[in-house]
Amino acid sequence: MATTDRKPILISGAGIASLLLGQALLRASIPFRIFEKDTSIIFRAQGYRLRLSTEGLDAIEAVLGPDGFQKFWDTCGKTGGVGFTAIDAISGEPKDDGIVAYDNGKKKAAEEPEPSQKVLRETLASRGGKVVGISRGDMRKLFLAGCEEFIEWGHQVVGYESTASGVRAIFADGSKSVEGEMLVGGEGLYSRVAEQLSDGKLKVYDTGARGIHGQAPTTAFKGLGEGVWRIADNTRPDGRVFIITNVRPGDMDDENVEFGWTMGAQPGVIRPPNDDYTITGVTAANIAKDITKNWHPRLRPLFDQMIENEAAFWKITCSTPTGVPEWTNDPRVTVIGDAVHSMTPAGGIGANTAVRDSALLGRLLAEAGGFSDGVTAAYEKEMRVYASQAVATSYGLAKSQFGITIDENTPTIRRGPRPV
Known part of the structure; x- marks a missing residue:
């Protein structure tokens, strides 16, 4: 300087x-x-x-x-595909997860979508037809x-x-x-x-919703393959749970490399002890494992093989x-x-x-x-x-x-x- x-x-x-x-x-x-x-x-x-x-x-x-x-x-990872592929957490199969692009409650299906809907679809793949991400x-x-x-x-x-x-x-x-x-x-x-x-x-504002972030060796993601995935569980009586993960090519056979996933849920589903979202490690990992215990075997490695000490809660604010x-x-x-x-x-x-x-x-x-x-x-x-x-x-x-x-x-x- x-x-x-x-x-x-x-x-x-x-x-x-x-x-x-x-x-x-x-x-x-x-x-x-x-x-x-x-x-x-x-x-x-x-x-x-x-x-x-x-x-x-x-x-x-x-x-x-x-x-x-x-x-x-x-340094960025580049993943093929232009949008999310939704998977049902219980069946392990592609399925409409019920999550709409934008909830405005006013537009009819046949009308032109809101600008925010266009932004989401267009910006998911940002350069060269790839979804670009970095930790x-x-x-x-x-x-x-x-x-x-x-x-x-x-x-x-x-x-x-x-x-x-x-x-x-x-x-x-x-x-x-x-x-x-x-x-x-x-x-x-x-x-x-x-x-x-x-x-x-x-x-x-504290929306009341909570999430958990987890990491696992890339070999745990081979059941998914390359893509940007949203895995949703709509069967819980206390509310919807889903995870989002980006599986990029080139690293899926290297157990020394980790991919991450982010879990989100409706208010009341994820409950850290004493509502202490600063807790990290085994406590957060065990809650994530319990929430997903009935998920399809294709998806279980993401949680069974997670690096427990890297699990963490987070508040969803706005x-x-x-x-x-x-x-x-x-x-x-x-x-x-x-x-x-x-x-x-x-x-x-x-x-x-x-x-x-x-x-x-x-x-x-x-x-x-x-x-x-x-x-x-x-x-x-x-x-x-x-x-x-x-x-x-x-x-x-x-x-x-x-x-x-x-x-x-x-x-x-x-x-x-x-x-x-």
């Missing part, structure tokens, strides 16, 4: 959106600092595999440039490359304070960061920067379905990724929208040569349009897949008290 007397752009959180923004600033020779509460990139599990849409790939390519994107592209962990490692010296690990941002000519991040231990020209909140669902900036307008709300713009503070638009896993839209944030904000900062009045306002105006559409689509899909409804009685997750 070129030497400069400018104060850095401060970024809270080292998730994929924050790291990709760091790459954009690195290429533009704009100084930055990233603060992450974890002590390293391998401190905790990295979550499930991400499916990349055309928009997501375009955003990543715009930031990384031709050489950087080629390395990223070579969250691999994506973070690629985005981290070159940014290592600008990250301060073990620093949890809990708020910020404005100064006469900039902004400082406030950490959990009460200390403060160096003064920066600008602060970008990218620390996810529990973002305290988002809470403070929006004065509570940015909300994340931002306000009506769209990203307005708040009083702060020229020096803004938010990206899950901090501003949390989405359900339905449709695989969340991560793709997050990298669009990074590309957009990074481009605006690069064009301005760093912080400039009007950058955050321009970013937020454009982001609200595509992010609001994405949240609405994700929520509409989740209504049919998970049976959730967000209304005035839906609880929100706690971001925590604002710093004094």
Whole structure:
């Protein structure tokens, strides 16, 4: 990075959106600092595999440039097929699983489908007729490359304070960061920067639905074969359960390689002890095995052979379905990724929208040569349009897949008290 007397752009959180923004600033020779509460990139599990849409790939390519994107592209897996193949969990045979593309309750079958339906079908296969995917962990490692010296690990941002000519991040231990020209909140669902900036307008709702993520050797997936699969069990009296998995070619005979699956269920089906979704390992694995004990032998290896210590629960959350709300713009503070638009896993839209944030904000900062009045306002105006559409689509899909409804009685997750 070129030497400069400018104060850095401060970024809270080292998730994929924050790291990709760091790459954009690195290429533009704009100084930055990233603060992450974890002590390293391998401190905790990295979550499930991400499916990349055309928009997501375009955003990543715009930031990384031709050489950087080629390395990223070579790391991605490419799976044949343009959409989900649904399988009945009990019979093991292809079957309509009852999950519609988008639940709007107004369109007749003969009418033109909603735009969100078209988006889901078109973006599942995003380049070269392939479904493109990458693990969250691999994506973070690629985005981290070159940014290592600008990250301060073990620093949890809990708020910020404005100064006469900039902004400082406030950490959990009460200390403060160096003064920066600008602060970008990218620390996810529990973002305290988002809470403070929006004065509570940015909300994340707990839908009540829960999921389990699991991993198994690729040999366990040979009964499925290549494809993007949605396996649904509609026989349970307490609600629908399904898993989604992406089985790519080339690795199915290598027991040293793992594929992942993501289980989702309607509220009340998956019940972590004491509703503690942070539990990982054998407890989560045993619940997944019990839920699927009556599934077809073709599917059982995914659970019988799972790597138990990698199993994990997760909450299914969503931002306000009506769209990203307005708040009083702060020229020096803004938010990206899950901090501003949390989405359900339905449709695989969340991560793709997050990298669009990074590309957009990074481009605006690069064009301005760093912080400039009007950058955050321009970013937020454009982001609200595509992010609001994405949240609405994700929520509409989740209504049919998970049976959730967000209304005035839906609880929100706690971001925590604002710093004094």
